[in-house]
Amino acid sequence: DAGITQSPRHKVTETGTPVTLRCHQTENHRYMYWYRQDPGHGLRLIHYSYGVKDTDKGEVSDGYSVSRSKTEDFLLTLESATSSQTSVYFCATRGGDTYEQYFGPGTRLTVT
Amino acid sequence: GENVEQHPSTLSVQEGDSAVIKCTYSDSASNYFPWYKQELGKRPQLIIDIRSNVGEKKDQRIAVTLNKTAKHFSLHITETQPEDSAVYFCAATLGGSTLGRLYFGRGTQLTVWP
Numbered sequence: 001d002a003g004i005t006q007s008p009r010h011k012v013t014e015t016g017t018p019v020t021l022r023c024h025q026t027e028n029h030r031y032m033y034w035y036r037q038d039p040g041h042g043l044r045l046i047h048y049s050y051g052v053k054d055t056d057k058g059e060v061s062d063g064y065s066v067s068r069s070k071t072e073d074f075l076l077t078l079e080s081a082t083s084s085q086t087s088v089y090f091c092a093t094r095g096g097d098t099y100e101q102y103f104g105p106g107t108r109l110t111v112t
Numbered sequence: 113g114e115n116v117e118q119h120p121s122t123l124s125v126q127e128g129d130s131a132v133i134k135c136t137y138s139d140s141a142s143n144y145f146p147w148y149k150q151e152l153g154k155r156p157q158l159i160i161d162i163r164s165n166v167g168e169k170k171d172q173r174i175a176v177t178l179n180k181t182a183k184h185f186s187l188h189i190t191e192t193q194p195e196d197s198a199v200y201f202c203a204a205t206l207g208g209s210t211l212g213r214l215y216f217g218r219g220t221q222l223t224v225w226p
Binding site: 031033040041042043044045048050056058059090094099100101102103104105106 | 157201
């Protein structure tokens with residue numbers, strides 16, 4: 001599973017609070033991605049990174065920010081969580097010479 | 113961006129039968145098409161993929177076909193087994209980009225009855 005871990009694995013938080021999810025990889029992969037998965041919507045890209053300090057928006061980036069200060073860590077922050085951000089969040093990584101993406105175990109986030 | 117449509121949304125087959133899932137995409141420049149299998153509560157797992165310069169690829173009981181002219185690709189599972197039961201997702205890259213952005217279909221729930 002490409003040595004990808006996510007933390008926390010489960011989190012319940014209240015509307016309006018900030019939340020940070022962490023993705024950690026040990027494969028030295030250049031590319032990292034954050035997706036959210038909701039019933040009936042498949043996987044949708046939130047933000048992605050193509051190198052340290054290099055990030056860009058995906059399809060559903062509103063309300064989310066990211067940071068990548070080290071190759072191995074990619075952080076997703078919800079500045080002020082809303083109930084619509086209740087979802088399962090997956091991180092994925094990809095090496096530079098292939099298109100194959102490998103997913104982390106996911107974080108189930110509930111915003112009450 | 114890319115638009116990926118996946119059909120059917122649910123599929124039930126008898127053990128030993130074949131299953132076919134179809135996807136269409138909108139961007140003619142898309143060049144990479146992976147398929148993922150996701151069991152309940154687990155992460156999506158890459159099971160097979162195909163590049164745009166190849167028409168078909170097989171791996172044991174699984175095969176993927178690509179029709180670039182019609183902009184559709186399909187997953188074929190032969191001799192299905194109960195452990196094939198899962199949600200399957202197709203995806204396509206945003207054409208012409210090396211960033212590897214994937215656009216996913218909405219998934220197919222495959223149930224294989226013993």
